[in-house]
Amino acid sequence: MKTQQFVVIGLGRFGSSLAMELMDLGYEVLGVDINEEVVNDMSEHLTHAVVADATDEEVLKSLGIRNFDCGIVAIGDDIQMSILAAILLKELGVQTVVAKAISMLHGKALSKLGVDRVIFPERDMGIRVAHQLVTPNLLDYIELSKDYSIVEMTVPQCLNGKTLSEVNTRARYGCSIVALHRTEGVIVAPTAMDQLHAGDIMVIIGSNSNIDRFESEAV
Ligand code: ATP
Ligand code: ATP
Ligand code: CA
Secondary structure: OOOOEEEEEOOOHHHHHHHHHHHHOOOEEEEEEOOHHHHHHHHOOOOEEEEOOOOOHHHHHHOOHHHOOEEEEOOOOOHHHHHHHHHHHHHHOOOEEEEEOOOHHHHHHHHHOOOOEEEOHHHHHHHHHHHHHHOOOEEEEEEOOOOEEEEEEEOOHHHOOOEHHHHOHHHHHOOEEEEEEEOOEEEEOOOOOOEOOOOOEEEEEEEHHHHHHHHHHOO
């Protein structure tokens, strides 16, 4: 299969971080920014980086934008630019278009234009950090729906050496541990006799209320 190709429009803090991570993950990335200095700084880190105005249709065509699998509009502050770039990527036929929004209304406009995925990095990071601040062992979480989540939590000292059956997580708290990460490797789908080690990372799935209960009573 051919390597997926990404085009990142706008190489500010968000766009450049996203672009470099995609490179690290082994994908091809074209970076586009209107600011020459920004492009010079990024050119050695990306497959290609070009100075261009992403609201200029002819320029985008000449870059072969329609051949990209995914386009990310990482222009935030200038809503007009962001919206125009998003429309052009969609119109030129980029398969998946993702755009960063700085406000709910900006996000709504992007969705109405047919942007496949709108992200709110500042809002989402704020929510994430709030959760981590009030739940000290919480490393990360994914919301599956309003009521269910997957969370990553560090195994505290008080559970060190206990087996899952001793903690009785599923029967007692209604949460399943789907994986345990430790320095030696990952145990996927651990069973009743697997032991927790302090410092391991448990990946837990359950309803939010059950996860909260497990976290406050057992952890
Ligand atoms: P971040 O919040 O990610 O740090 P920023 O605040 O530095 O970004 P933004 O205004 O969100 O800047 O824009 C991100 C980048 O998008 C900037 O480097 C800017 O030069 C670039 N940019 C703005 N308009 C265009 C455009 N029409 N075409 C291409 N790039 C653009
Ligand atoms: P279950 O029907 O919940 O799987 P079980 O009666 O089949 O339980 P075991 O699989 O032997 O019993 O596990 C005993 C107890 O250990 C379970 O009731 C559960 O509380 C806990 N347990 C085992 N594996 C896990 C896991 N991956 N995550 C959370 N708890 C577990
Ligand atoms: Ca910004």
